[in-house]
Amino acid sequence: MTSTRSAHESATPVAQSGELFAPVSSGVELCYQTFGDPDADPLLLVMGLGGPMTWWDPDLCRLLAERGFFVIRYDNRDTGRSSRVGGRVSRTTLVRAFLGAPVRAPYDISDMARDATGLLDHLGIDSAHVVGVSMGGMIAQTLAIEEPSRVRSLTSIMSTTGKRTVGWQNPSLFPALIGGRGPSREAYVKASAAMWRMIGSPAYPQPAEETRARAEETYDRGVSASGVLRQMLAILTQPNRGARLRSVKVPTLVIHGLADKMVHVSGGRATAAAVPGAELLLVDGMGHDMPPALFETFTAAIRRNADRA
Template sequence: MPSRPRRSTPDAPDVAVSGELFAPVGKGVELCYQTFGDPDDEPLLLVMGLGGPMTWWDPELCSMLAARGFYVIRYDNRDTGRSSRVGGRVGRAALVRAFTGGRSRPPYTLDDMAEDAFGLLDHLGVESAHVAGVSMGGMIVQTMAIAKPTRVRSLTSIMSTTGKRTVGWQHPSLLPSLLANRGAGREAYVKASAALWKLIGSPGFPQTDEEVRARAEETYDRGVTPQGVLRQMLAILNQPNRGPRLKSVRVPTLVVHGLADRMVHVSGGRATAAAVPGAELLLIDGMGHDLPRDLFETFATGIRRTADRA
């Protein structure tokens, strides 16, 4: 195990943080990952959403979770950040067809992305872990709990949905932004990204223009592949309805959703909680489709509370 620097925050005064490392997880995919905390603590795998690198799991939140007794593992999904790019070109017509209810064969599925996550746990020698996912990441961790229940200790699904078409929909006004060609180059990406976050962020917990721009710049600099985002999007649009299979999940489950979420309607969170026996549903007024710093304590406490039920 390489030596790790220490990260201090008011809630995590002395948390060990690894450098960015790489794990081969099979089928030519290599994931970039980073850890926070003591490897002897309870493993907690954090899975980010569409086009989001692991840095969208804020280091302050990761350190807070580590201070609560977790060995925190965050990573870039395939086609994101510094992880592997996967082949297969997706045309805009295929996306439009999928958005309107048609089916297109995606280059990979959410099941494949769940297997990536299990591959990372294998690489780290982790037999089972608590898992938490945001948006697409919530879909991935739900899939993990269904596919290999003995490897999931607890489940936290944040601003996500079951895959059923009649719940968790996007606000129609977002579709032009989601399908638009952002143009080439760093500045074009940053401008388009900032505009989208203004549409989907939390109205009750607004971020400054500087914070939004800084996140977009960091995301671009880690590595952005427009085709990779489209491949992930097609995997989401072709996901099955997990509702019936979620009824078999027996691990402690927390579902968190913002009442102001325009990217994934709150009906998706409600449906997820209704499908999993004994799930806790936490609805937050003013929260949109992001992880506001003002809610870090709420997220960390909820994940810890759910893990303790295991």
Template structure:
């Protein structure tokens, strides 16, 4: 049965806090809801701080009986920026599938997430990730399945290069210089969301610009985005590992996703035994407010499957 502990307007929200998670990394995090409820960890995608998880969605999830934790991954927001410079040549080589040494891997990002759960005293949690975050939560379920109650992978892929590709029109944007200053970043960010956002629910430009300014002001690091990008580009094909995942799994994708082709979602759901595939018409590579109830309800549904196991 799905809990309904409170209305979204009544949900308790913590201040932003810091957690040491090992290897010299501190993560900035924030919680929504009652710590006695089921823990739900949210992982954002490439270059995205925790503030890209809309507080309204976090409150909705908390009202459904989750203790929601959102956080800045390393190299985003107020979390640790790690050493290591990435060059355009390295990125081009990685895009071409050639061997490149990355400053860290998706496994390292998964270990950061486990370290945050340790800090919170949480043995296992429901995990939800979008895009790169989906790749990390898949990795978590493969590496330490006993710590994952349920898995939700949104607009993500398996790491196999023949699925989940980017539209070629996006490559100049992905390789663009992000160090030209705040207003240049804001303009580029708004243009990016106009390209990759949900075609059925077009992003509001004023909202996109406000979010970009907040992202810059909380500690945007252009090199951090490139380090994360290299972790994504050098990821292994997780298909064999996903075949061994036994936790309840939900895969959400939009047929109109230009950043990660819907084939990536289909391949993820096909690889995990018993996974539910939810294809949302009109959805692209974002989480528009009009879809919050749909997505939150699906997350609650897969979490309930974990309780029935």
């Protein structure tokens, strides 16, 4: 996940909306933004844990628009400028869920998938190509399973099936994930930079000033520590989708970095193995982010997969 600006400049200006809002369910309003021609192929981008829509780099969004997509990025519930959802989640509850004990979550991945369909409804879009990163991949997979008529093609990036024996986190990350980032802007920025140093792509290191700029933008648009915990619990309590993924009939692309510490590459391999005919693209030196050096690779693969629809 990244919001780093690359050197790419569009030869032809791509239309870009401001930040807009869509009521998608009772009490939930999503902030979203679009790139490109509304008559082009709709492409819905779904971000991961605690990540606002701005982690979809605008340069990547413009590249996708240039390839014939109407690109829609949005803040998930409990993220950025979208609605905050009630329900307290303690760190003790997270640990219990991590260990497999039964717990009750304020919402689940299916609820977040319904947010996505609500956004499509708001935009008058019957179906879209769907691309999800990390938790967003879980949401995208769930959408393809539960609302197959709404998904034209599926791209799952650095994600997993929900099976506990695949796609695990490196144990060294868990303290940082549940430890909080402090209430101040500077504390958040420092903790965020430290996390990206741990999970970023070793072959494509991000300049410190760009990591800091992303964290500052994320904080300024709105962060919710309690929201991150609610999303994390939705991840920890998700079902194993392996068997149900066999019902997915749309063209499917799975992208995963071989150096991913947040979601082990076994999660990507399991996802590709579960979906009939899925393409698996493994990237050397890629961690749990989307480096600008790989934007052309991602764009070409997503377009190729969509063209199979």
